[in-house]
Amino acid sequence: MTERCDLLITNVHAATMDPSLPGAYGAIEDAAVAVTGNRIVWIGPRRELPETAADQIVDGEGQWLTPGLIDCHTHLVYGGHRAGEFARRLGGESYEDLARAGGGILSTVRSTRAASAADLYRSAEPRLKALIREGVTTVEIKSGYGLDLDTELKQLRVARRLAQHHPVNVTTTCLAAHALPPEYDGRADDYIALVCDEILPAVAKEQLADAVDMFCENIAFSVEQCQRVIDAAHRLDLPVKVHAEQLASTGATRMAARASALSVDHIEYITDEDVAAMAESGTAAVLLPGAFYTLKETRVPPVDKLRAAGVPMAISTDLNPGTCPIASLRLMMNMSCNLFGLTPAEALAGVTRAAARALGICCSRGVLRAGLRADMVLWPMESPDQLAYELGALQPADVFFGGRHVTAG
Numbered sequence: 077m078t079e080r081c082d083l084l085i086t087n088v089h090a091a092t093m094d095p096s097l098p099g100a101y102g103a104i105e106d107a108a109v110a111v112t113g114n115r116i117v118w119i120g121p122r123r124e125l126p127e128t129a130a131d132q133i134v135d136g137e138g139q140w141l142t143p144g145l146i147d148c149h150t151h152l153v154y155g156g157h158r159a160g161e162f163a164r165r166l167g168g169e170s171y172e173d174l175a176r177a178g179g180g181i182l183s184t185v186r187s188t189r190a191a192s193a194a195d196l197y198r199s200a201e202p203r204l205k206a207l208i209r210e211g212v213t214t215v216e217i218k219s220g221y222g223l224d225l226d227t228e229l230k231q232l233r234v235a236r237r238l239a240q241h242h243p244v245n246v247t248t249t250c251l252a253a254h255a256l257p258p259e260y261d262g263r264a265d266d267y268i269a270l271v272c273d274e275i276l277p278a279v280a281k282e283q284l285a286d287a288v289d290m291f292c293e294n295i296a297f298s299v300e301q302c303q304r305v306i307d308a309a310h311r312l313d314l315p316v317k318v319h320a321e322q323l324a325s326t327g328a329t330r331m332a333a334r335a336s337a338l339s340v341d342h343i344e345y346i347t348d349e350d351v352a353a354m355a356e357s358g359t360a361a362v363l364l365p366g367a368f369y370t371l372k373e374t375r376v377p378p379v380d381k382l383r384a385a386g387v388p389m390a391i392s393t394d395l396n397p398g399t400c401p402i403a404s405l406r407l408m409m410n411m412s413c414n415l416f417g418l419t420p421a422e423a424l425a426g427v428t429r430a431a432a433r434a435l436g437i438c439c440s441r442g443v444l445r446a447g448l449r450a451d452m453v454l455w456p457m458e459s460p461d462q463l464a465y466e467l468g469a470l471q472p473a474d475v476f477f478g479g480r481h482v483t484a485g
């Protein structure tokens with residue numbers, strides 16, 4: 077470290093989440109963190125801090141510092157809402173029935189196509205701000221409610237524009253293969269051709285997506301159709317992610333692992349072979365307890381097996397109008413413990429280190445370590461176990477976004 081840094085935070089405990097440090101949180105008690113520009117330049121026990129001058133010194137008052145939280149799977153740019161569908165599901169209709177009857181995703185497609193970019197921006201902003209208020213500094217946002225070239229581009233541009241006006245990194249994912257649009261009814265292969273030959277190349281040309289996602293499920297696209305989307309994404313040099321095995325076992329996870337996908341998401345119905353394939357390919361699991369809860373599912377993802385195989389387990393909101401209209405990553409941490417059996421430390425890893433893996437950004441984010449981006453949150457708590465346990469009152473005391481002190485929300 078040079079003799080001068082921009083920001084020095086002292087008198088904090090750091091839950092670094094660095095797996096090379098001992099303990100589930102990679103904790104450094106009584107730590108100091110030095111930042112220059114938007115990077116951490118030094119982190120360690122305060123007594124080992126080299127002599128340094130700083131433009132700004134923050135006294136952490138014995139609070140805990142964590143990496144900025146990462147919500148690695150959202151659909152937060154969309155038109156309208158589906159409160160009516162919520163009521164129908166409470167009355168006994170299933171998500172699949174509503175989807176087959178032209179509701180579900182397609183109802184949001186209608187409202188998203190009808191909305192202007194300004195409307196979409198205005199309705200997405202409070203969702204994004206709710207996440208930011210909780211200490212989220214990176215959000216992935218998917219398209220997938222357009223299902224035509226113009227609306228997919230519109231959604232992705234809005235997602236990029238949200239990042240320009242808020243203290244948050246946004247990564248974008250093209251999910252054009254989310255559902256079959258009504259104008260392609262009975263012609264799923266033709267729609268997949270549109271996705272592969274027109275939508276993805278146009279999205280790539282405008283550099284609007286960092287990854288490509290697809291919904292591989294009996295009510296959406298088959299493994300063969302998704303394989304065509306994967307091949308098209310790879311031709312454009314884009315990594316893939318897959319909504320896989322949420323409602324049934326389909327073989328989607330093995331297909332994703334063969335393609336070295338960044339992540340497979342949902343995965344309630346994966347098998348032992350799927351877990352082995354993920355461990356082999358380094359594909360992360362993204363667990364979405366909010367969708368599980370909203371749909372009142374009963375089958376949980378095989379967390380013990382994923383843990384034993386060393387598969388990184390990320391946790392995300394899946395924030396969307398159908399299966400998780402809940403803009404709270406902290407609640408998802410709590411649900412991942414109560415519903416899926418993660419430990420509080422795994423829950424925090426799930427929204428930091430593992431979430432960075434699921435987005436392919438672990439070289440720059442997800443842990444507190446010299447050289448990585450200084451996205452950090454200071455929490456008024458005595459133990460990092462409180463983050464998954466205590467909701468509502470426990471809010472960030474301070475957020476540092478690329479080393480800049482920002483007001484959360």
Ligand code: NIG
Nearest residue numbers: 181319367394396397398399
């Ligand atoms: O991740 N599974 C597909 N997509 C979303 C649901 C989208 C919707 O119902 O609008 C999900 O759960």
Ligand code: FE
Nearest residue numbers: 149151319394
């Ligand atoms: Fe999703």
